[in-house]
Every structure is written in C-alpha cells, then in structure tokens.
Amino acid sequence: MAAITTGCIKLEKKLIALGQQKATGRLVLAQGDRQWTFYFFLGHLLYATGGPHRVRRWERALKLYCPNFSVDANKVSNTNLWEYQVLQEAVLQEQLTLNQAKALLRSILKEVLFSLRNDPDFSIRWIASTRPPSMQISLELPLSTGEVHQILQKVRGMWQQWQGMGLEDICPDRAPVFAEINPYSSASESDTLLKMTQLFNGHNTCWDVAIKRKQPIAVVARSLNHFIEQGKMELRDVPDLLSPAEQLRLVCAAVNPPGPLVACIDPSPTMKRTLESILVPAGYRFVAIQSPLRELSNLVKQRPAFVFMETALPETDGYSLCRFLRKTGIFEKTPIVMIGDREGLKERIRAKLSGACAFQGKSADRKQWLEVVRRYIPLKPHPAVQAPSEGKILYQY
Missing domain, CATH: 1.10.10 (Arc Repressor Mutant, subunit A)
Incomplete structure (x- = not known):
C-alpha cells in the first residue's frame, strides 16, 4: 500500500506545484503502454485524459451533467484537447452554463485521479510549452489550484472508503x-x-x-x-467508444464513394507508413507494392489511379519499370510520379524521359505529398457529409 500512497502523493504535490507556478504545458504519466495527460495553462488545469476509456469517461460526464447537450461531430477538431474545445465553444454559445461545464471537468478529473490509484507505478514527466494559444482561452472554465486541491481531497477520501470496503482488486474501468x-x-x-x-x-x-x-x-x-x-x-476489459470525429469518419466512409486508389512502388516500410498516414485520412485508398516484379500481377489487378515509384528499386530500375508500364494499355495514361532521396535537375529530367508525370523528393512534407496526388486525381467532397477537419488548434503542446 505504501507504493500507492507514495506515487499518488507525488502526483498530488506536482499538480498543486504546477498551479502555484502558473505553469503552461502538460504533465504526462506513463505505465507500460498506458498514458495519462494533464494539460495546464497559466497554472489552471484545462483537462485530464488518458487510460483505456477516454471517450467513455467523456460520455458519462455528459450524461450526468449535460444530459440535453448534443455534440456536433462536424465541429469537433482532431486536436489533443477536443473535449475542452467543445466545452468552451458550448459555454460561449450559451449551450451550456459555466457551472455545467466546470462540473463536467471536475467529474473527469476525479475519475482520472481515482483510476490512477489502481496504477500506482507510473513515471511522471513535465513538458513545458512556450507557444501562445491560437485562440483565446478564458480562465473562468479551467480548474484553479484551489478546485484541483478540493478534488484531490475528495479522491483521497473515495480511495480510503474503497480500501475500507476491501475493493482494492476491483478495477472500475472493467x-x-x-x-x-x-x-x-x-x-x-x-x-x-x-x-x-x-x-x-x-x-x-x-x-x-x-x-x-x-x-x-x-x-x-x-x-x-x-x-x-x-x-x-x-x-x-472492454474497448473504448469511438470519438465524435471517429464516428464521423465511419459515416463518411459509408456514405461517400470509395476514394481513388494510390499505389506506392517502394521497398521501404517507412515510406509505406508515411504515405498511408497522409492519404487514407484524406479520403484516398492506398496499396504498397514492395517487390514490383513479384507483385506485378497484383498491381495490374488493383489498377491504381495514381502511382508513386521509387527510382532505385532492388530488383529493377524504377525509370525502366516506368517506361515498361507506359507501353501497356492499363498504365498508358495513369499518373506516375517518380520518388527518390536525390532531388536535382538530373532526376527530374530522367523522370520525364521515362514517361513519368513528375518527380517528388522524399524530403517533401505532408502537404506536398497530398498536393501532388490532388493535382492529378482530385477528390470531389460529398455535399452532405464531410470528414472532420483538423480545426483550430486550441493550444499547441
């Protein structure tokens, strides 16, 4: 029991100290593959999240304190603090009272702190932030040091009652x-x-x-x-619920027609993960061809609408493969963009001579990768259901 007391006392002292120091940033707790985060702005606690059930916890608090409030998934961003952003907007729009929103924040903090009593062996790391917020944050909604202290005392009492009833082996998240x-x-x-x-x-x-x-x-x-x-x-153990943004993505996937297929002929697993993480959320389908000679039949079967091709392939030369594909009826007019680590005039000329539409250096950022695909195969947004955007970043931590 001493380990639990020591770990939690250390956390309590840190939370109070950050408030007194008027700190801005995030306090990250970790145990194995589990992580909890406490977000601070000028010493005020904006939000606490983490553990296995971030969305379940949010939904419970909504039902308890804001039963008539409905979250508009189209307005929920993909930021780390999407819950807090929803609350702040709801208060500003007078959809929720300040008392309702603060009660919800207190409830969530109480659950997070109580759940941590079952995971006492966590590491604690403070990550300070010096960037200014991209939108105004009212200090009325976040929890003050005094409010955090009251919740800490309440959680300590809850845990003492829990122990007194002999419930230490009961995990409320199960x-x-x-x-x-x-x-x-x-x-x-x-x-x-x-x-x-x-x-x-x-x-x-x-x-x-x-x-x-x-x-x-x-x-x-x-x-x-x-x-x-x-x-x-x-x-x-049970899985978490889907967040509003994730639910909207499923709706978009069901309502909107499948996006065009983009193929990447490159042996690098890193390149596969990078392009997949960029293109799939944007509405495109993606397939990786790591061995073009052995997987040529799969490439023909898939018939991608766009092809990225590495110039230096282990089995063959990328430029030669591009020329070969251009001679086939299937890929005669398919947009093919050569990609490589070297970015120079020579590579761009060779790409054009091989029949490729363009050359893209691998040092390109996410926006540039997406732009080159949209240039040749733009997506038509569905008029009724739109995927969630990145939205305004409430605070960049």
Missing part, C-alpha cells in the same frame, strides 16, 4: 458480466436475473453501471464484489 446463470431459478429470480444481465452484460464498466443506477461507484463495486467472491460474476 465491465462486470455473469460467469454463470442458473437455469433452475424460480420465476421471480429469473425475472430479476434477466434485468441484471441487461446491465451486467460485459459492455458496461463499473463506472457506467454507477451512472445508470445513480449510485456511488463504491456502492456498486461492493455489490459486484459480493457476486465476484461467489464466482457468479467476473470483470472483463
């Missing part, structure tokens, strides 16, 4: 489900059991159950622990 159901139960027992299985279905976490039953998390956990000790119930 979902309860019945391990077995007695088929010989009486009619009244079966009816009760049916209602319970609808709630304890392996999809609702302990936190979710507490919200649905309008009970404190400790009361819910104590009830669940009774069944767990009897072997009638178990806890399972």
Whole structure:
C-alpha cells in the first residue's frame, strides 16, 4: 500500500506545484503502454485524459451533467484537447452554463485521479510549452489550484472508503458480466436475473453501471464484489467508444464513394507508413507494392489511379519499370510520379524521359505529398457529409 500512497502523493504535490507556478504545458504519466495527460495553462488545469476509456469517461460526464447537450461531430477538431474545445465553444454559445461545464471537468478529473490509484507505478514527466494559444482561452472554465486541491481531497477520501470496503482488486474501468446463470431459478429470480444481465452484460464498466443506477461507484463495486467472491460474476476489459470525429469518419466512409486508389512502388516500410498516414485520412485508398516484379500481377489487378515509384528499386530500375508500364494499355495514361532521396535537375529530367508525370523528393512534407496526388486525381467532397477537419488548434503542446 505504501507504493500507492507514495506515487499518488507525488502526483498530488506536482499538480498543486504546477498551479502555484502558473505553469503552461502538460504533465504526462506513463505505465507500460498506458498514458495519462494533464494539460495546464497559466497554472489552471484545462483537462485530464488518458487510460483505456477516454471517450467513455467523456460520455458519462455528459450524461450526468449535460444530459440535453448534443455534440456536433462536424465541429469537433482532431486536436489533443477536443473535449475542452467543445466545452468552451458550448459555454460561449450559451449551450451550456459555466457551472455545467466546470462540473463536467471536475467529474473527469476525479475519475482520472481515482483510476490512477489502481496504477500506482507510473513515471511522471513535465513538458513545458512556450507557444501562445491560437485562440483565446478564458480562465473562468479551467480548474484553479484551489478546485484541483478540493478534488484531490475528495479522491483521497473515495480511495480510503474503497480500501475500507476491501475493493482494492476491483478495477472500475472493467465491465462486470455473469460467469454463470442458473437455469433452475424460480420465476421471480429469473425475472430479476434477466434485468441484471441487461446491465451486467460485459459492455458496461463499473463506472457506467454507477451512472445508470445513480449510485456511488463504491456502492456498486461492493455489490459486484459480493457476486465476484461467489464466482457468479467476473470483470472483463472492454474497448473504448469511438470519438465524435471517429464516428464521423465511419459515416463518411459509408456514405461517400470509395476514394481513388494510390499505389506506392517502394521497398521501404517507412515510406509505406508515411504515405498511408497522409492519404487514407484524406479520403484516398492506398496499396504498397514492395517487390514490383513479384507483385506485378497484383498491381495490374488493383489498377491504381495514381502511382508513386521509387527510382532505385532492388530488383529493377524504377525509370525502366516506368517506361515498361507506359507501353501497356492499363498504365498508358495513369499518373506516375517518380520518388527518390536525390532531388536535382538530373532526376527530374530522367523522370520525364521515362514517361513519368513528375518527380517528388522524399524530403517533401505532408502537404506536398497530398498536393501532388490532388493535382492529378482530385477528390470531389460529398455535399452532405464531410470528414472532420483538423480545426483550430486550441493550444499547441
């Protein structure tokens, strides 16, 4: 228990100190592949996030404090602080009161801090930021040092109660489900059991159950622990929900026709990952051909609308392969752009002579890669459903 106390006391002191220092930046906690982040602006806590259920936590707080508020996915950006940006805009537009928004922030911070009690062996790293915000941040909404201190005290009390009930082995981020159901139960027992299985279905976490039953998390956990000790119930890990931006992307993918296919003939896995991360979110499909001679039939079968081709291929010369493809009926008019590490007049001339449309140096940034594709195969945006944009960056950390 000492390790838990030491780790949490260290975190508590750090959070208070950052507030007193009027610090700006982010405090990052890590344990294995899990990470938590506390965002600060001039000593005020903007938002706390991390752990396995960032979106579930957000949705729970919305249901509890802003039940009539609906998030417009089209206005949700892809920034690290999209939740805070939604709240600030909602307060400015008078869709939420300041008290509602602050209650939501307090609830989320409380959950994050309480969950960290189950993961005491975390590392702590402070990353200061000196960049000014790209939009005005009101200091009324973020949590002050005094408010953070009150929440820390409340979480400490919750954890003491948790320990007093013997619930240390219960992780509230996990979902309860019945391990077995007695088929010989009486009619009244079966009816009760049916209602319970609808709630304890392996999809609702302990936190979710507490919200649905309008009970404190400790009361819910104590009830669940009774069944767990009897072997009638178990806890399972469950995935997080999709964020509004991710939900919108799925809708776009379902509504909008598939984007043109871009092929990259390059043996480099890094090049594959880079182009895929740029083109797929932009609406294009992507395929990597790492061995053109062995995968030529696949290239013909896929019939890409655009081809990036490395000049220095291990099995053949990229310029020669380009000339070969130009002689085929399938790729006679397909836009082909040669790519390579060397960027000079010689490479551009050789690209033109081989039949390529252009040459692109590998040092190009994300915008340049996307621009060269859009130049030859532009996308037509769907009139009704648009993919989420990057949006305004609330704060660049």
